[in-house]
Amino acid sequence: MSFDSREFSLDDGAPYRNYQFARGVMRWLYTSSDRDRAVGTQIFRTVRGGIADDGIRQTGEASVELLKITAPADLEVASLFRGVPPSSEIALTIFDRHEGESEQVVSWVGSIQSVSWPKRDQAQLVCQPLSARMTMQGLRQGWEPPCPHALYSVWCGVNRDLYRISALIQGITGAAIINGAFAG
Structure with a gap:
């Protein structure tokens, strides 16, 4: 089967997401799956406590399209925002994939805007889409x-x-x- 046939199927889909955070040559790879996932030479790690987002929205308005990712408080990429945030942006690419399929699809591209810790054991990453840069001054x-x-x-x-x-x-x-x- 292909990604599209699994995606539109009523009962054959087994979706999970891979999250790739990048700052220069540094990479942090996480998966929403229940076990580590290898894609080529990269290994997307399972996060204890899980990693999830509030859903991708495409409205055409960048302020509405903010994506909130919930993860454990000790997530490495979130820890970079404790105290003073990083001087350069941390990019985020989200890939959608199905269990048993080799194909993965880029579903969202953007960067981390801010990180907060609403609970002692939880971090919330607020990410802005790539389209938000279109509204920035030149x-x-x-x-x-x-x-x-x-x-x-x-x-x-x-x-x-x-x-x-x-x-x-x-x-x-x-x-x-x-x-x-x-x-x-």
């Missing part, structure tokens, strides 16, 4: 064409003291400050 340095840096900032390189004027204010009209030295 380039932020765009205030002027020849130079993307703020005037007089460390990266700008213009010396503020060379353009400083010491003068007394001779008059104020609305938002304008008047002094003859400013004309120079």
Whole structure:
């Protein structure tokens, strides 16, 4: 049988999920199955206490599509968020698979947004989908064409003291400050 025929079957399906967390070259592999699962050269480990999610939603709205994963409090990838969270994101890919099938399907891709510990023995990982990045701002340095840096900032390189004027204010009209030295 194929993945699709098992997936749409009324009684032949035996689904489980494989969770792959990645940060650079580091990988954490877990399965919702009752025993460790080998996929190629990778081994997805069973988690004592189980690992599960609240279901994948595809609404087109990134804030609604947050995925919550429940796992034991001592899960290695969750432990990275104790104290200060990691400086780089931890990606998550979820694979759906059926018992006895060699085929697995990518069902969700995203990253960990936050981790909390609602119970002493439980961690909750809140993950945002890859589509959430579409709503993020793009380039932020765009205030002027020849130079993307703020005037007089460390990266700008213009010396503020060379353009400083010491003068007394001779008059104020609305938002304008008047002094003859400013004309120079």
